[in-house]
Amino acid sequence: MKILIIGWESARAEPWRDADAERLTHLRWLMEIGCYGRFENSSEPASVLAQTIGDQLANSGKRVRVIGAALAHDGNLDEMVQPSREHFAEARHLLQTADWDCGVLLERAPTALSEIDIATREPSANALRGYDERFDLQLSELLALGNDTAIVIVASGDAQSSFILAAPHSPLHGEIEGAQPLDLAPTLLELEGESVPESMPGKSLSAGRGSISTEETGYTDEEETLVRERLAGLGYI
Amino acid sequence: MRKVIVVGLDGLEPKIVEPMLEAGALPNLASVRGRGGYARLQTTFPPQTPVAWSTFATGTNPGGHGIFDFIARDPTTYFPTLALHHYEQKNAFLPPHAVNGRRGTPLWELLSNAGIPSTVLRHPLTFPPDNIRGQMLGGVGVPDLRGGLGTSTFYTSAENVPAQDGESVVPVRIDGNDSIATRLIGPRNPAARSDLQLNVTLRLDRSAQKILLRSDGHPQELEIRQGQWSDWLKVKFRASPLVSVRGMLRFYLIRLAPVFELYASPINFDPDAPLYPLSAPPEYAKELAAKLGTFSTLGMAEEDGGLKNRRLSEEAFLAQCADVLRERERMMLYALERQRDGFFYCLFDTPDRLQHLFWRFREPDHPANRQDVTPEMTRVIEDHYRHLDALVGKAMQFVDEQTLFIILSDHGMNSFQRGLNLNTWLHENGLLALQNRIEPGEGAGDFFRAVDWSRTRAYALGLGSLYLNLRGREAQGIVDASEAATVQAAIVKGLTGLRDPARGKIAVRRVVTRDQVYRGAYAQESPDLLVNFAEGYRVSWGTPLGGVPAGLFEDNTKKWGGDHAIDPDLVPGVLFMDHPFQNSGPSMIDLAPTILSALGVPKGPAMEGAALTA
Numbered sequence: 054m055k056i057l058i059i060g061w062e063s064a065r066a067e068p069w070r071d072a073d074a075e076r077l078t079h080l081r082w083l084m085e086i087g088c089y090g091r092f093e094n095s096s097e098p099a100s101v102l103a104q105t106i107g108d109q110l111a112n113s114g115k116r117v118r119v120i121g122a123a124l125a126h127d128g129n130l131d132e133m134v135q136p137s138r139e140h141f142a143e144a145r146h147l148l149q150t151a152d153w154d155c156g157v158l159l160e161r162a163p164t165a166l167s168e169i170d171i172a173t174r175e176p177s178a179n180a181l182r183g184y185d186e187r188f189d190l191q192l193s194e195l196l197a198l199g200n201d202t203a204i205v206i207v208a209s210g211d212a213q214s215s216f217i218l219a220a221p222h223s224p225l226h227g228e229i230e231g232a233q234p235l236d237l238a239p240t241l242l243e244l245e246g247e248s249v250p251e252s253m254p255g256k257s258l259s260a261g262r263g264s265i266s267t268e269e270t271g272y273t274d275e276e277e278t279l280v281r282e283r284l285a286g287l288g289y290i
Numbered sequence: 291m292r293k294v295i296v297v298g299l300d301g302l303e304p305k306i307v308e309p310m311l312e313a314g315a316l317p318n319l320a321s322v323r324g325r326g327g328y329a330r331l332q333t334t335f336p337p338q339t340p341v342a343w344s345t346f347a348t349g350t351n352p353g354g355h356g357i358f359d360f361i362a363r364d365p366t367t368y369f370p371t372l373a374l375h376h377y378e379q380k381n382a383f384l385p386p387h388a389v390n391g392r393r394g395t396p397l398w399e400l401l402s403n404a405g406i407p408s409t410v411l412r413h414p415l416t417f418p419p420d421n422i423r424g425q426m427l428g429g430v431g432v433p434d435l436r437g438g439l440g441t442s443t444f445y446t447s448a449e450n451v452p453a454q455d456g457e458s459v460v461p462v463r464i465d466g467n468d469s470i471a472t473r474l475i476g477p478r479n480p481a482a483r484s485d486l487q488l489n490v491t492l493r494l495d496r497s498a499q500k501i502l503l504r505s506d507g508h509p510q511e512l513e514i515r516q517g518q519w520s521d522w523l524k525v526k527f528r529a530s531p532l533v534s535v536r537g538m539l540r541f542y543l544i545r546l547a548p549v550f551e552l553y554a555s556p557i558n559f560d561p562d563a564p565l566y567p568l569s570a571p572p573e574y575a576k577e578l579a580a581k582l583g584t585f586s587t588l589g590m591a592e593e594d595g596g597l598k599n600r601r602l603s604e605e606a607f608l609a610q611c612a613d614v615l616r617e618r619e620r621m622m623l624y625a626l627e628r629q630r631d632g633f634f635y636c637l638f639d640t641p642d643r644l645q646h647l648f649w650r651f652r653e654p655d656h657p658a659n660r661q662d663v664t665p666e667m668t669r670v671i672e673d674h675y676r677h678l679d680a681l682v683g684k685a686m687q688f689v690d691e692q693t694l695f696i697i698l699s700d701h702g703m704n705s706f707q708r709g710l711n712l713n714t715w716l717h718e719n720g721l722l723a724l725q726n727r728i729e730p731g732e733g734a735g736d737f738f739r740a741v742d743w744s745r746t747r748a749y750a751l752g753l754g755s756l757y758l759n760l761r762g763r764e765a766q767g768i769v770d771a772s773e774a775a776t777v778q779a780a781i782v783k784g785l786t787g788l789r790d791p792a793r794g795k796i797a798v799r800r801v802v803t804r805d806q807v808y809r810g811a812y813a814q815e816s817p818d819l820l821v822n823f824a825e826g827y828r829v830s831w832g833t834p835l836g837g838v839p840a841g842l843f844e845d846n847t848k849k850w851g852g853d854h855a856i857d858p859d860l861v862p863g864v865l866f867m868d869h870p871f872q873n874s875g876p877s878m879i880d881l882a883p884t885i886l887s888a889l890g891v892p893k894g895p896a897m898e899g900a901a902l903t904a
Contacts, residue, residue, distance in 0.1 A: 081532050082385040196383040204383060219383060275483055276369070277737055281835075282478060283372045285456035286440030286556060287360055288594045288646060288850055289753055290834040 054221065054245050055154060056110065057144070057195070058205045060103025061188070062161040066213035067091065068185055077185055079193040080217065083204060087219025088258070090229035099209035100159045102234045106205065107157040109238035113250050116152065120144050121159040136160055136184065141191045148198045160188070203241055207234070218258075220244045225259050232258055291888040292692035295626070296635045297685050298413075299678055300339060301642030301854060302699035302864050304330045310675060318683035322695060322866045329873035331865040333701040335807040335820055336754055337858040339430060339642065340374055340392075342700035342878055343414040348394035349882030349897030353813030355394035357415060361752035361834055362391075362815070365764045368738050370751050370835050372439070374431035374589075375417055388418045388566050390431075393812060395894050397882040398422045398633060404891045407632040409625045412618070412639070417589065419570035426570045427578065427621070429637055432559070432589035435477045435527070435537040439590050440556035443475055444601050447550035454599040464550060468494040474505070476527035476557065477535055486527040486535075496546055503541065514552070516543045519610055522584055524560060536563045538584065542596075542606050553601055558587045582624055585617040592643040598850045604667055607647065611640050619681055626688040633885060638681065644674055645703040649852025656707055657845035689868065694888040694903070698881070699863035706853035708790055709830030709846050710797055712750035712821060713738075713838040719784055721748045721777070724838065731840035738836040744768065747777050748818075751836045753855040754829055755817035756781065756801075774818070778803050781819055790827070790843050797827040797843070799857045810896065822857035829855070871902040 065071065069080040069089075095102065104119065111117040121140035137160055144158045162184055196204065203220035216237065218225060223244055235255030242249050243257040284290060310316050311323065319328075334342045334352060336359060344355040352358050362373040377386040392415035398408040402423040410416060412429030419426040434440050442457045453459040462470045469491060476486035490505040499516040507525035514520040520541040528534045537557040544551035559568060561575035561584060568587050569575035579585065593610045596602035615638065622636040650656040651667045682697055689695045714730045716722035723745035724734055734740040738749060743759060743766035750756045758774055761767035769777055781801060788798040804816045821829070831848065832839040854861040865876055871884075879899035886893050887901035 075532075075534065078385060083383065084532050085530060086382060193384060197380050199383060200381045202383075221382060279478070280369050280371070280737070282436055282438045282441065284361065284370065284835070285436070285438035286434070286442075286590060286595055287372075287456070288590075288598055288643070289360060289853070289855065290455065290831070 055148070055156070055199070055202045056115070056205070056241050056245075057148070057156050057158070057199060057202055058103045058106050058207070059158045059160060059192075060099040060101075061206060061208045062099045062159075063185075063188075063208045063210055064162050064181070065210040066208065067215040068208055068210075069217065070215075071185075073182075074185075077189040079189050079196065080206070083196075083206070083217050083219045086226075087204070087217060087223060088225035088227055088229050089215065089217045090232045091213065091215045092234050093231055095214050095234050096212040097209070097214070097234070099207045099214055100161065102207045102209065102214060103157050103159060103205075105234065106207075106237050106241075107155060109235070109253060109255075110155045110241065113238075113242065113247075113253065115154040117155045117157060118147060118153045119157045119159070120147065136162075136188045136191050138191070141195060144195055145198055148195065148202070162188075203244055205237060205241070207237075223259070229258055291694045291890075292631045293629065293690075294633050294694045294696065294885050294888050295685060295689060296633075296696045296698070296885070297622075297682055298343070298635065298637035299641050299697060299699050299864075300637060300639045301645055301701060301703050302675070302678070303645065303702035303704075304862060304864050305702070306671065306675060307864050310672065315672070315676060316679040318679045318686060319697065319866055322682070322686070322697060322868045326695075326867040326869045327871050327873045329865050329871075329876050331698055331863040332875060332877035333858045333861065333863050334878055335802065335858055336822075337701035337854050337856070337861045338753060339639075339700055340414050342863070343430075343637075344392045344394070345878045346698075346700065346881050347392070347396035347398070347413065347415075349397065349879055349893060349899055350394050350810055351808060351879065351898060353808035353810030353816060354896050354898070355392050355810075356812035356815055357392050358808075358816045359752035359755045361755070363751055363757065365757075367765065368741075368743070368749070368836070370737070374415060375433075390415060390418060390420075394810075394896060396420065397885055397894075398424070398426070400886060400891055400894050401633055401889065404889075406889055406891065407629075409629050409632075409634045411621055411625060411636040413635055413637055414589075418567055421570050424632065425574045425625075427575060428568050428587075428589065430589040430639065432568060432587055434556035434558060434588050435535060435565075436475075436557070437478065440588055440595060441475075442556050442593070442595055442601075443554040444599075445470075445472060445550070445552040445554065454601075456595045457599060457601070462492075462550060462552075464494065468496070470494070470550070474525060474539070474554065474557070476525075476537070477529070479529060486529060488525055488527060492552070494546060494550075499546060501543060501546070501552070512541070514541045514543045516546060517606075518542070519606075519613065525557070535565050536560045540610075542602060542610075544601070544603075544606075551601075553596055553606075555593060556588055558591075561585065561587055578621055578624070582617070582620045585621065586614055590639065590643070592640055594643045594647055594850070597647050598848055600662070600849065604648075604664060604670075608644075608670070611644055615640055615677070615681075619684065622681075623684060626685060629688075633889065636685075638678060641674060641678060641699075642703075645671055646850050646852050649703060649705060650849065653705060653707070653851070656705070656851050657847045658849055658851040661847055693868075694885075695868040696881070696885070697864075697866040700878070701854045701858070701863050702861040703852050703854050704856055704861050705826045706828045706846050706851055707826045708793065708797065709828055709833075709844050710788070710790075710821075710823070711830045711837075711839045711842055711844070712754075712756065712833050713836070714840070714842055715785065715788070716748050716750065716781075717838055718842070719780075721781070722746045722838070729840070730838045734838040736832075736835045736837045738838075740838070741836075748781060749836070750821075750829070750833055752817070752829075752834055754821040754823065756819035756821060758818045760818075778819060785821060792843060795826065796824050798822065799824045799860075823855070824857065825860055827856065828853045867903070869903050872904075873902075876902050
């Protein structure tokens with residue numbers, strides 16, 4: 054299993070919990086299949102948090118690659134409204150090569166976005182909306198490549214931060230309260246089935262939960278119901 | 291030409307159109323014919339809406355676009371599947387997404403590549419919509435909130451009312467205050483094996499013959515008058531704290547007493563906030579709703595199920611058809627006003643659905659007429675054709691010297707009085723075996739439940755499709771590739787000219803093998819054989835989902851008394867063009883080359899037909 058950590062300085066503590074965040078379908082899907090929560094007592098930006106997790110994993114012997122360390126957000130508006138396209142492209146490329154264990158992708162929403170509307174070139178929150186949607190889309194392209202990968206997204210803003218964690222066979226679901234940033238590295242190691250070094254700070258969020266195996270179901274009445282449902286309303290039958 | 295305008299009239303039948311033209315009852319179509327021409331249009335094998343329009347779009351036989359029937363099957367489970375689209379999930383990290391069943395290269399893609407814009411409204415098999423230059427609104431294939439083609443709900447105070455095809459039945463109890471506490475049935479949640487629901491309260495107002503529906507939806511209080519369709523109710527179903535689905539539906543109050551009966555339409559996706567994109571660009575559906583008022587988004591928008599199941603009256607069905615037509619007309623005119631050049635297409639599906647359900651009134655001896663006394667409605671179909679002719683007249687206002695104007699149907703319509711149980715025929719002829727001691731009949735169930743695959747060489751599903759139980763392809767296949775031709779030949783010989791003893795008529799005109807009618811990239815997905823029925827016949831109601839009913843032939847007593855899933859030679863479509871064309875035997879495969887040629891774009895490499903105009 055590979056580990057992909059995205060540190061997203063999105064200018065909001067929980068961009069995926071905004072009132073109209075339902076349109077961020079891929080982020081929402083990750084929350085559905087994985088777990089999420091706010092970090093307690095953490096005022097550090099997401100880029101620092103993500104790199105810290107990467108450092109912890111590097112200390113326990115993982116080969117870690119950092120993408121987007123030099124965060125730039127200059128340029129014209131059309132470029133700004135794109136999440137760092139090259140960084141996502143680089144991450145996609147890395148996901149398909151095998152000489153690493155953990156990738157750390159850093160992304161920062163240009164602060165100017167919250168002040169300028171794309172369509173009217175006037176200050177507005179719409180630009181940030183468009184940026185979020187593109188982030189969600191770029192994320193989906195990245196996720197399409199990662200079958201056996203644990204995904205962690207850390208977001209920060211207003212001196213607060215939060216996370217989403219989804220991984221194959223992870224027993225962690227729903228909202229997790231009381232998580233600390235330092236808990237993620239041991240959690241990831243445990244999800245990989247590896248032992249957590251005694252010296253590693255933090256404690257695994259999945260401690261004692263075990264892992265979940267996928268269920269195989271055969272021919273069932275439920276399947277038949279679903280087939281009927283799919284064909285329902287076809288007048289010819 | 292600068293512009294091509296195509297108006298599709300689904301299922302328009304030449305044998306009705308031609309005498310009406312001669313009688314002067316269709317003046318606008320007659321005027322198009324006068325300037326250009328008219329011909330019967332050869333349709334596809336088989337003559338079904340999704341198949342024929344996909345051929346229109348791609349200019350190929352079905353082997354080139356992969357749609358062979360409304361219903362396909364999964365050879366690993368023998369389960370029937372909806373051929374129009376399916377859902378795929380790339381991996382666990384990504385939500386499932388819809389994938390169109392139609393493949394090949396549609397003409398609007400070639401136009402886009404040439405820099406020419408298209409507006410495509412409600413073309414079948416455009417879900418999910420193609421990303422084109424211009425705009426597209428999805429048609430036949432767009433599901434309801436439950437993921438099917440439309441599940442309605444029937445609320446009744448009667449007891450033990452069984453649910454019929456494509457509906458849920460909700461029993462209700464009227465309390466002392468003349469109120470009913472009940473629920474709307476939302477999307478299915480497969481994980482929880484249950485339905486998402488929304489509580490509603492109905493307050494009966496007997497003196498005013500109406501009810502008030504209170505809910506969390508919009509409006510919070512909806513008035514539903516007896517014998518009328520209500521306005522749309524917009525609702526939101528919460529699947530989890532993070533995911534909710536927005537939809538909308540309408541109601542028809544059938545009666546308040548002696549039995550309370552309320553009909554709820556399938557829950558349509560709300561064009562303002564669909565779960566999956568209904569249009570390309572995605573905002574186009576929203577724009578149409580904002581400018582013209584909201585509209586049915588369901589691919590098959592007419593309430594034919596309600597009438598077929600004898601819940602709704604003919605009048606209720608026609609009233610809803612009129613609403614669908616009005617929506618479509620507004621949409622067509624709005625888009626035509628904005629289309630200066632390029633390709634325009636708008637489909638009116640209603641003639642197809644309406645003819646299926648009113649055909650029986652043309653035939654006094656139709657078995658469906660025995661069961662109930664309905665007012666004589668023999669003129670409904672012709673009246674509808676006149677209405678469609680008027681719509682053609684409105685579209686004609688946008689035609690200038692630089693426009694090619696085309697009106698066409700994908701197939702015609704014919705009688706459906708008797709059904710043939712194809713699987714039962716296979717059973718009688720030793721080609722399909724049932725598990726020990728089970729005989730054809732209800733005990734054999736649907737979905738080939740009682741079929742013994744180890745002794746079965748062929749099976750039928752869909753609307754005339756036959757498959758061999760081929761070794762290496764089907765999960766429990768026993769027919770070797772080397773004997774496939776022999777089994778096919780036996781079926782062709784046995785079924786061709788099959789007689790209905792009760793009527794003394796031939797029920798099956800011919801059976802064709804896939805090699806005779808299909809070629810192209812997807813031909814290997816097709817059924818192995820196609821049964822082409824004679825006039826008055828069709829596969830029985832038990833066949834499409836893999837049933838093996840008792841007896842070979844049965845009367846069709848359903849109100850769905852007309853059909854076109856028969857020999858394509860018996861149900862050609864119609865073709866009108868306002869420019870002279872080569873009208874000896876035009877075929878559906880010729881339309882894409884004709885349209886491309888008019889706009890100065892070469893036809894695609896896979897396209898098989900030829901431009902009809904000089």
